[in-house]
Amino acid sequence: MTDLIANLTFGFGVALSMENLLYALLGCVLGTLIGVLPGVGPLATFAMLLPITFYLPPIGAIIMLSGVYYGAQYGGSTTAILVNIPGEASSVVTCLDGHMMARQGRAGAALATAALASLFAGCVVTLLVAVAGPPLVQVAFAFGPAEYVSMILVGLLSAVLLTQGSVLNGLLMVLIGVLLGTIGTDVNTGTQRFTFGWTELADGLGFVPVAIGMFGLAEIAGNLARTGGKGLKIAQVSRLWPSREDFRRAWPATVRGTALGAALGVLPGGGATIASFAAYSLERKIAKDPSRFGQGAIEGVAGPEAANNAGAQATFIPMLSLGIPPNGLMALMLGAMIIHGITPGPLVMQNQPELFWGLIASMWIGNVMLVVLNLPLIGLWVKLLSIRYAYLFPAILLLCAMGTYSVNASTLEVYLMAFFGIAGYLLRKLDCPLAPLLLGLVLGPQLEEQLRRALLLGDGDWMLFIEHPISAGFLGFGALLVLLIVLPAMRRRREVFGD
Amino acid sequence: MSRLLARDTLTGLIAIAIACLALWFGRALPVGDASFMEAGYMPRLLAALVIGLGAIVVIRGILANGPRMESSVWRPILLLCLAVVVFGALVGRAGLVLTTVAVTLVTSLAGEWLGARRFAGLLAAMVVMMVGLFHFGLALPIPLWPVLR
Numbered sequence: 001m002t003d004l005i006a007n008l009t010f011g012f013g014v015a016l017s018m019e020n021l022l023y024a025l026l027g028c029v030l031g032t033l034i035g036v037l038p039g040v041g042p043l044a045t046f047a048m049l050l051p052i053t054f055y056l057p058p059i060g061a062i063i064m065l066s067g068v069y070y071g072a073q074y075g076g077s078t079t080a081i082l083v084n085i086p087g088e089a090s091s092v093v094t095c096l097d098g099h100m101m102a103r104q105g106r107a108g109a110a111l112a113t114a115a116l117a118s119l120f121a122g123c124v125v126t127l128l129v130a131v132a133g134p135p136l137v138q139v140a141f142a143f144g145p146a147e148y149v150s151m152i153l154v155g156l157l158s159a160v161l162l163t164q165g166s167v168l169n170g171l172l173m174v175l176i177g178v179l180l181g182t183i184g185t186d187v188n189t190g191t192q193r194f195t196f197g198w199t200e201l202a203d204g205l206g207f208v209p210v211a212i213g214m215f216g217l218a219e220i221a222g223n224l225a226r227t228g229g230k231g232l233k234i235a236q237v238s239r240l241w242p243s244r245e246d247f248r249r250a251w252p253a254t255v256r257g258t259a260l261g262a263a264l265g266v267l268p269g270g271g272a273t274i275a276s277f278a279a280y281s282l283e284r285k286i287a288k289d290p291s292r293f294g295q296g297a298i299e300g301v302a303g304p305e306a307a308n309n310a311g312a313q314a315t316f317i318p319m320l321s322l323g324i325p326p327n328g329l330m331a332l333m334l335g336a337m338i339i340h341g342i343t344p345g346p347l348v349m350q351n352q353p354e355l356f357w358g359l360i361a362s363m364w365i366g367n368v369m370l371v372v373l374n375l376p377l378i379g380l381w382v383k384l385l386s387i388r389y390a391y392l393f394p395a396i397l398l399l400c401a402m403g404t405y406s407v408n409a410s411t412l413e414v415y416l417m418a419f420f421g422i423a424g425y426l427l428r429k430l431d432c433p434l435a436p437l438l439l440g441l442v443l444g445p446q447l448e449e450q451l452r453r454a455l456l457l458g459d460g461d462w463m464l465f466i467e468h469p470i471s472a473g474f475l476g477f478g479a480l481l482v483l484l485i486v487l488p489a490m491r492r493r494r495e496v497f498g499d
Numbered sequence: 500m501s502r503l504l505a506r507d508t509l510t511g512l513i514a515i516a517i518a519c520l521a522l523w524f525g526r527a528l529p530v531g532d533a534s535f536m537e538a539g540y541m542p543r544l545l546a547a548l549v550i551g552l553g554a555i556v557v558i559r560g561i562l563a564n565g566p567r568m569e570s571s572v573w574r575p576i577l578l579l580c581l582a583v584v585v586f587g588a589l590v591g592r593a594g595l596v597l598t599t600v601a602v603t604l605v606t607s608l609a610g611e612w613l614g615a616r617r618f619a620g621l622l623a624a625m626v627v628m629m630v631g632l633f634h635f636g637l638a639l640p641i642p643l644w645p646v647l648r
Contacts, residue, residue, distance in 0.1 A: 055637050166507075168556050172514045172549065179521055179545040191538035194524055217583065221576035224610055390613050391621055394606040397579060398599060398629055401586040406639055414587035418580040425576040429568050430510045452536045460534025 008130060011357030014059065015365055023060040024362045027067020028369045034068075035075020036381045037392060043215040043435075045072055046332045048396070050208060051403035058340040059355050063362045065336055066316075069329060070122065070363070073272065073312050074370050077114045077305055078381055081107060090272035090308040093280040097293060097300030104296050108378075109242040113250050113298055114305040115374050121258040121310035122367035128262055129316050130360050133349065136321035140346035145454035146465055150474035152447045155324050157478050160436050169432045177440020178447060180205050187449060200412045207335045207441055209404050209413045213420030214427075214434050215328075216400040220393050221425055242298070250302035253283055257306030264307075265314025265326075272327075275311030276304035313363065319344060320356060324443070328435030331442040339407075506568045507560030514553035518546040578609035594644040599629045 014020060034045040049068060053061035073090065080091040081098035094114065101110040143151070156178075160170035183194045184204030195201040242250065260282060261275035283303040284293045293300050315326045323345030325331040337344050342352065349356045374381070404417045424434055458464035466472045521542050528539030559565075582605040589598040603625045607613070613621060633639045 052637065168552065168559070169507075169510055172510070172552050172556065175545055175549045175552065176514060176517055179517070179542065179549065182542050182545070186538035188536075189529075189538050191528060193528060193538055193542065194521070196524075217579050218576065221579050221609070224575035225572035388611075388613075390607070390610045391624075393610060394603045394621060394625060395628060397582060397606050398586075398602060398625060401583050401590075401602065402629065402633060405587070405590055406633070406637070409640075411587040411591065414583060414590075418583040418587075421580050421583065422576060425571075426513075429571050430506055430513075432510055448541045451541075455533050456535060458534075460532060462533065 003134075004130060007353070007357050008361065010353070011130075011359075011361035014354045014358030015063065015361035019057075020060055020063050020358065020362060021365065023056065023064040024067050024366045025369055027064035027069075028071040028366050028373055030064075031068035031071020031073075032075040032078075032370065032373055032381065033384070035072035036078050036384055037075075037387075043211065043328055043332070044219050044396075044400075046329060047208065047211040047216055048399050048403050050211075050332060050336055051406045053336060054339060054407065058337075058342055059358055061340055062333075062337060062342075062355065062359055063366075065333060066359060066363060067366045067369075069333070070118075070309065070312055070366060071370055073309055074115065074118060074374055075381070077118070077308075078111060078374070078378070079385065081110045081114065081301075082382065083385060090276045090312070091305075092273075093276050093304045094301060094308075096280070097295070097297050100294065100296035101298065101301065106246075106296065109246050109298070110301050111378060112242050112375060113246065113302050115371050117250065117254040117257065117302040117306040118309040119367050119371045120254050121261060121306040122313055123364060124258050125262050125265070125310045125313040126360060126363040126367070129313065129320070129363075130357075132266075132317055133321050133356070133360075136317065137346040137349050140322050143470070144468070145450040145457065146468045146471045147474070148450040149447065149454050150465055150468075150471040150478075151322065151324060152443050152450070154474045154478040154481075155318075155326065156436070156439060156443060156447075158481050159327065159439050160433075161481050166431060166433075169430075170436045173427070173432050173434065173437040174440040177437035177442075178444035179440075180210070180437075181441045181444025182448065184445075187445070188452060198412060200408065200410045204445065205416075205441065206407065206413055207332070207438065208407050209417035210420045210441060211328075211332055211335075211438055212400045212404050213417040214424030214438070216396070217417065217421030218424035218428060218434075220396060221421070222428065223389065224393065246298045250298050253279075253299035253303040254306040256282060257303035258310045260303075261307035261310025261312075262314045265311035266317050272308040272311040272315075276308040279303040279307035316359075316363075320348060320359075321346060323348075323446075325439065328438045331435075331439050335442055504567055505560040505563070505565045507563070507565050508557050509560070509568060511553040511555070511557030511560060514549050514556070518549035518553065521546045521549075575609040578605060582606040582609075590641065592646055594642045594646065595629055595634060596626055596643055597645060599626050 015024065030049060031045065045068060046065065049065070053065060056064065076091040077094045077098065080094040081102050084095050084099040098110045098114065101107065156174050160167060160174055181204070183201055185191070185195075185202050186193055192202065257279040260279050261272075264275040264278060265272070280300060280303060283299045284290050287293065287297070287299065315330050318324045318326050319330050319334065323334070323343065325334045334344050342348060342355065400417070401414060405411070405414050407413065427434060454464065455462070465475060525539055525542045528542065529537040530539045530543060531537030582602050585605055586598060586602045589601055593601070600622060603622055607618065607621070612618075630643065633641065634643060
């Protein structure tokens with residue numbers, strides 16, 4: 001306990017430095033900005049901003065990117081409520097009741113509820129990260145290669161199982177991602193694989209061009225194809241504060257959403273999206289009058305919003321302590337850390353405590369900043385919503401292209417980004433989820449390295465993954481997940497989620 | 500024929516094609532065995548898995564005769580990618596200003612037409628943004644104007 005307080009004090013010392021406060025603020029503003037702007041999701045934002053952070057000091061960069069990460073969650077719910085367009089997958093359910101509230105003239109109450117529920121969830125779960133991180137790190141130190149292999153496999157598997165869409169297609173995407181991850185110099189033998197003589201590929205296929213192509217370009221194109229670049233209809237915001245009655249209903253839903261989000265966020269493959277869906281169905285199930293849902297029930301905003309923020313923050317737990325990103329966004333965060341020379345995993349807390357504790361402290365600061373940014377300034381964000389897309393997307397495209405180019409000053413990576421843009425667009429049309437591919441690409445090299453090490457030590461005996469108890473536990477958990485998902489009842493629910 | 504165009508069938512066929520490419524271009528890589536994997540082990544293992552799973556997806560697609568790929572608008576994505584290629588081709592030679600202008604021109608073809616005056620404003624804003632952010636802000640070593648050799 002005293003340790004925790006000492007560590008947190010240390011963390012606040014780092015996060016409260018003028019420089020880091022500025023980066024946190026910048027991250028929150030950018031995150032909100034791009035979360036609010038229709039047609040730019042958090043993944044695209046992240047991919048776009050990532051290269052720019054290479055010019056910052058590592059701690060500042062990670063603090064800023066985290067700010068973007070949860071800032072985009074806030075911004076995403078603003079568009080969901082006001083324009084009925086989910087800024088991102090995790091605010092899909094916020095559209096249902098949030099936008100209905102807005103149409104009833106209660107937009108302000110919905111926005112305030114979303115912001116306050118997120119603030120509560122963010123603060124609680126950040127504390128959880130601080131408490132759960134150190135013991136998990138101790139566990140991680142006991143891991144050998146076999147345990148890492150099983151953990152990564154289960155992580156990839158559940159990333160597929162827990163997201164919407166076809167499970168088989170998701171598995172295919174993961175495998176193709178891991179296959180793409182084998183491009184480059186083989187670490188063990190130095191052999192060049194699939195590089196076609198391009199020196200730029202010797203370090204592997206960069207995830208920046210892949211991510212920006214698939215999530216940036218393909219997303220802009222999708223928006224243009226859907227709307228023809230036209231404007232959107234926006235609800236009016238009048239009264240900001242929720243009424244006493246709203247407050248009384250929203251409060252318990254927030255607590256439930258936080259708990260659910262934290263539990264689901266820690267799971268590999270979990271995170272914000274699944275948490276918000278689960279919280280919504282929970283609220284509807286326990287409500288005295290379920291028919292109010294979809295008609296502007298405030299619990300339907302508070303629960304999912306708390307859950308998606310809790311889920312988003314909780315994904316930092318496996319990420320920081322085990323080095324395993326549970327979703328596409330965290331995969332990008334992992335990539336950012338690697339480019340900054342930080343290897344995420346148990347060693348971070350030991351070797352770079354200022355990074356770990358500074359980041360945690362900055363999450364509290366960032367969450368408070370976001371409420372301050374969002375509620376009083378809501379009018380400003382609403383104005384931004386009315387900018388015509390025709391002005392926006394050339395800017396986004398230029399930033400994407402420049403972002404990719406500036407990483408290695410490589411034109412090949414710019415062309416690759418164009419290629420993955422088309423590929424991503426096609427895959428979307430084919431109903432293939434793209435996040436698993438990115439996750440496979442990021443985790444693939446680690447998976448291969450650990451697999452080879454495990455089998456080298458185990459003399460090529462594949463049974464060793466079942467013989468090691470921790471590894472067997474992970475695989476058992478994976479098998480359980482498969483069983484649960486393949487059960488038809490579960491499948492029906494997934495389809496409901498998919499709507 | 501129509502069954503071959505079902506969305507799932509197409510997905511599976513594309514996956515199998517990717518795996519075959521990996522097998523072909525990786526044919527010279529040594530494999531080794533499980534106790535000592537060489538560079539070619541993982542790619543072959545993964546390709547085999549992709550082909551197996553892809554085949555299941557194809558068969559399922561043919562049997563179920565599921566939904567066709569929704570007819571999609573290809574103009575925006577192709578124009579955006581063209582703009583990116585233009586960016587790649589110009590950025591090292593033509594300088595930041597001309598590159599920005601050219602890329603904005605191509606990009607704008609993908610969306611609604613703003614009208615000449617508004618478009619000129621957009622062009623100016625883009626040049627200011629790019630030069631301000633990357634030349635003055637991050638001080639990237641990218642020339643502003645064409646490099647004459």
